Amino acid sequence: xxxxxxxxxxxxxxxxxxxxxxxxxxxxxxxxxxxxxxxxxxxxxxxxxxxxxxxxxxxxxxxxxxxxxxxxxxxxxxxxxxxxxxxxxxxxxxxxxxxxxxxxxxxxxxxxxxxxxxxxxxxxxxxxxxxxxxxxxxxxxxxxxxxxxxxxxxxxxxxxxxxxxxxxxxxxxxxxxxxxxxx
Numbered sequence: 275x276x277x278x279x280x281x282x283x284x285x286x287x288x289x290x291x292x293x294x295x296x297x298x299x300x301x302x303x304x305x306x307x308x309x310x311x312x313x314x315x316x317x318x319x320x321x322x323x324x325x326x327x328x329x330x331x332x333x334x335x336x337x338x339x340x341x342x343x344x345x346x347x348x349x350x351x352x353x354x355x356x357x358x359x360x361x362x363x364x365x366x367x368x369x370x371x372x373x374x375x376x377x378x379x380x381x382x383x384x385x386x387x388x389x390x391x392x393x394x395x396x397x398x399x400x401x402x403x404x405x406x407x408x409x410x411x412x413x414x415x416x417x418x419x420x421x422x423x424x425x426x427x428x429x430x431x432x433x434x435x436x437x438x439x440x441x442x443x444x445x446x447x448x449x450x451x452x453x454x455x456x457x
Contacts (some may be wrong), residue, residue, distance in 0.1 A: 316453070317368035317383075324364035324449040328357035328442055356394050356434040359442030360449070362387035367450035391439050398433030405429060 332353030337343050366387045370380045405428035412425050434442070 316372055317365050317450075320368040320450040320453045321361045321365040321446075323453065324360040324446040325357050327449060328355040328360035328445050329353070331355050331445075332357065353434075354438060354441065355445055356391070356439045356442030359387075359391045359394055359434070359439045360446035362390045363443040363446030364450040365446075367447045368454065371450065371454040387443075391443060394434045394442075395436045395439040396433075399435065400433070402429070402431055402433050 332355055333343075335354045362383075366380070366383045369377075369383045373379045409427045412421065412427075415422060
């Protein structure tokens with residue numbers, strides 16, 4: 275239900291009348307206000323499911339590639355699918371389905387998703403490449419160099435390629451779309 279519909283419904287309830295605009299579903303296609311998942315919070319449930327699915331695919335791909343299971347990699351910040359991109363894309367689609375594409379909340383979530391995906395494929399991806407270069411430079415130093423005794427290698431897998439971000443966004447959009455159609 276859109277926030278304007280909630281205000282109309284609240285005003286109508288206070289006045290003891292019914293309102294035709296206070297429907298249980300939105301105009302975009304029928305995601306009930308009390309949709310299943312995350313205690314009735316459809317956008318949160320869809321986002322969490324997209325996050326879990328993307329991380330499961332990442333763990334599965336590592337297992338297929340390295341022939342070992344490492345559950346700690348469920349929360350790593352790189353993989354074949356960007357789990358954070360899947361999360362924010364799913365959140366944006368779910369909010370769009372529930373609140374409508376013309377709502378302020380959808381605009382806010384869409385901008386948030388764009389910033390997260392830009393950061394994953396741009397800033398963090400290039401920071402990881404710089405870390406790899408710095409690690410290589412330090413490893414080429416002589417063992418007597420003063421920095422060698424205190425240096426810990428930098429994490430190199432920080433971001434995602436644009437393809438991995440796109441794959442994450444596609445997974446997130448698909449999860450929310452399918453969840454919205456099944457509710």
